[in-house]
Amino acid sequence: MLWLTRVQSHSMAPTLPGGALALTRRLWRRTPVRRGDVVVVDSRELGRHVVKRVIGLPGETVAIEAGRVSINGQPLAEPYASRSVFTDTFHVPAGHYLLLGDHRDASSDSRSWRQPYIARAALIGRLIGRGWSWPQRGLPFAVERPA
Numbered sequence: 691m692l693w694l695t696r697v698q699s700h701s702m703a704p705t706l707p708g709g710a711l712a713l714t715r716r717l718w719r720r721t722p723v724r725r726g727d728v729v730v731v732d733s734r735e736l737g738r739h740v741v742k743r744v745i746g747l748p749g750e751t752v753a754i755e756a757g758r759v760s761i762n763g764q765p766l767a768e769p770y771a772s773r774s775v776f777t778d779t780f781h782v783p784a785g786h787y788l789l790l791g792d793h794r795d796a797s798s799d800s801r802s803w804r805q806p807y808i809a810r811a812a813l814i815g816r817l818i819g820r821g822w823s824w825p826q827r828g829l830p831f832a833v834e835r836p837a
Contacts, residue, residue, distance in 0.1 A: 691716040695730055695817060697741050701791030701798065702728070705770050706741065706817075714815040723747075723787065723813060725761075730815035731789065735803055741817065742799050743770070746788025752780045754801070757794060776801055785810055 695714040697706045706712060706728070714730055717723065727744045746752040750761055757774030759766040774794035778801065782788050786807035791797025800806040 693815070695741060695815065700796055701793050702741055702743070703793045703796075705792045712741075712817040715818050716815055717813050719811075721816075723810065723816075728817040729789070729813050730817070731808055732812050732814050733803075733808075734812070735805055736798075739814070742789035742791055742797075744787050745790045746780060746782040746800075748782055748784045748786055750782050750788075752782060752788050754778055780806060783807055787813065
């Protein structure tokens with residue numbers, strides 16, 4: 691199943707600027723989720739769908755030091771991410787994921803959510819295309835709203 695997702699915040703810029711439309715494919719229960727995937731999440735905490743990038747996989751330790759991410763002690767190359775001043779460590783539980791926006795200091799994501807780890811069942815789609823700019827009004831598939 692495919693649909694268009696409109697990104698309405700700037701948390702994924704410059705990869706996905708606010709207002710961009712992206713083709714999205716449903717993530718079925720057995721569809722593998724990989725680091726780097728840009729996903730649509732059904733966030734119960736926020737009460738809406740949001741678009742974020744998968745950074746931490748189940749069972750991994752994600753350390754962020756002055757914005758630089760490492761996975762189980764290995765640096766992660768992130769040419770898509772903006773610089774950040776954030777520092778913290780996360781231990782991703784089984785069946786869950788750690789998600790970050792590409793525009794790090796302007797993103798509400800796992801670093802600031804009360805529940806930083808997102809269950810696999812909450813990941814409902816993977817973006818497979820991007821870049822269309824359409825007017826903000828009149829489209830029924832907006833999924834991410836500014837905080």
